[in-house]
Amino acid sequence: MSETTTPPANDSLPSDAPQGIPLAINLQYTKDLSFEVPAGAAIFKSLRDAPQVSVNIDVKVDQLEENQPVFEVVLTTRVEAVEGTGIQGEAQAGRTVFIADLTYAAIVTLNNPPQDIIEPLLLVEVPRLIFPFVRSIISDVTRDGGFPAVVLAPIDFVALWQAKRAAQFPEPAGHA
Secondary structure (H helix, E strand, O other): OOOOOOOOOHHHOOOOOOOOOOEEEEEEEEEEEEEEOOOOOHHHHHOOOOOEEEEEEEEEEEEOOOOOOEEEEEEEEEEEEEOOOOOOOOOOOOOEEEEEEEEEEEEEEEOOOOHHHHHHHHHHHHHHHHHHHHHHHHHHHHHHOOOOOOOOOOOOHHHHHHHHHHHHOOOOOOOO
């Protein structure tokens, strides 16, 4: 025997029920991708130890049309691997092993969000949603470039946003 339950009508939801996020990702795409091995084949001959890998990430937002809530959110990622110091006389310390540059973007539409959450939506939530794609592309391109895959660690986009805000609006010096 089966029972059929009818979902409650929308008007019967409590007024404090959570509403959907006021954001729609229309599309996402690779805006620019570059992978370089500046030393060419010579790097594979001389590389003895795991290189030192540095990662830089930045988020930028552009409104596509004035008076329209459509934005392009761009996550720029640069991964650079450099040879370690190694044994004296061997590999050239500090020589670039590879550079991976990825600019990944999403076109998003905001659906009447409260004014105070627009900035965090665009600079925290959208990057958080598209980061897994960036992570996958970087991993694939470094592996396909002949190196062990670089798997990016999770990023705290709230901290990144707060650091950018602090840089734009530094705390006033002195006492009030």
